[in-house]
Amino acid sequence: MVEITDRIHEDALPGHESKLEPKPEWQPRYRSSDRLKDKVAIVTGADSGIGRAVAALFAREGADIAIVYLLEDDDAAETKRIVEAEGRKAITIRGDIGERAFADTVVQQTVDAFGKIDIVVNNAGEQHPDEDITDISEKQLRRTFQTNIFGMFFLVQAARPHLKAGAAIINCTSVTMYQGSKELLDYSSTKGAITAFTRSLSENLVGDGIRVNAVAPGPIWTPLNPCGGASPEKLEHFGESTPMGRPGQPNEVAPAFLFLACDDASYMSGQVLHPNGGIIVNG
Template sequence: MTDTIPMIHEDALPGHESALDPKPEWQPRYPGSGRLAGKVAIVTGADSGIGRAVAALFAREGADVAILYLCEQDDAEETADIVRSEGRRALTIAGDVGDKAFCENAVAQVVAQLGKLDILVNNAGEQHPDKDITDISEQQLRRTFQTNIFGMFFLVQAARPHLKSGAAIVNCTSVTMYNGSKDLLDYSATKGAITAFTRSLSENLIGDGIRVNAVAPGPIWTPLNPCGGADEEKLATFGEKTPIGRPGQPNEIAPSFLFLACDDASYMSGQVLHPNGGMIVNG
């Protein structure tokens, strides 16, 4: 794809999970019950954060997992080891979800090596805080949309021929879509687009038995914030404004993705779950 905008290097994105202190909690909290037995899932941004926790939980519940990530190979390989430790197959694929050709090649590789595709989790995203809208460069604006929403379109387009009745798509939106974020104008705008995309795609695919839902996390301790330009003051109080009074951990969010991906949610499509520390939003 020749018109893909180069990645911005103004910050440390996507960031190494291994560099965080304290470490995010990705470990599944309970034994598996086979809710995804025999399934094959793609999880984007699965090298760290919420994506790693989702991959770990999916594997515990019986799924083979393809781990799509941008460039943090050491983190991605650790996630793959976690999946394999649960007795499941893991496949790591590095590349930019904002590149349509990469998405097509990645899906083809998953189907060729893992045999099929049942679940697509669109989790990868990027953010770049700015105090003033005039500080957002055209390159940054295009890049944020390219990763956060164009990548979802590209992956769904690539996956669609392989998704049969009973398949599930789960997108990651954000509490910023509902509450807004004065310093994350472009990021929150993409999350609004993701929610609208989720609802519309559900209407488009439900007749073929493919469910589409989303999860809207609140402030979660992952590499996205410390490596995405958040200042020390924000990090020192990160998550404290939630009613629960702290940031969430990735393994507190992963069960929402599992629920929407498995047959427990067989009567749900076009919906958004809100693991956000108790913030009340208009869902």
């Protein structure tokens, strides 16, 4: 297994939310209605961004959280504090979700701590902008797929024996799957794979009472953007091309994950929700 500290990125991924200005908005916007009372959720990439907002909202709705993250110990500790402030339990699990053995570790530690798994949120991802396809190294291509889609396969495979009827899996795809992205060729390709994975896995598991859906965010203000190689000029106008004329905040995306995780979405599987600032996409 590759040691995390030995991983070499072409940028500063995944990035510290604690160092980001302005800070992303993760705070839940409404009071609890116990929609996830006593559930247990695994959330990957939960140290910051969308993952933190999902963990915070799930905790407010009554869930205990396994916070899975790569490197940012301070951010993960803050997410744990947020969950516990909502009166729920949390554990932090540090490692590379692209490694199959680590997925087994995540599941085992979650079951050891909470006794079950009800919800799996596959949120962790990475991106590396490149202007030309020839600029994408084989190492980067393999790494992006390893994190973004292989990690989802590994975690679902590890969790599957513990998922019972009523369980939910929610995957994070992207608007780039539908629109394409000229500077994110490998990233948008993984998001296309994630959407196909979501639809196919739904067909595979729906007979067992396990729902599988996805969320396809548009431009959301998280550490992934400034730390993923975006230029200062691009960041200055980040999200302005959406019909709403601004980037979204993580707490504007988290409710889509909550809806798909709870019984409100009991008749939905194989579907994708689109919190993207008004961008019209097909399917």
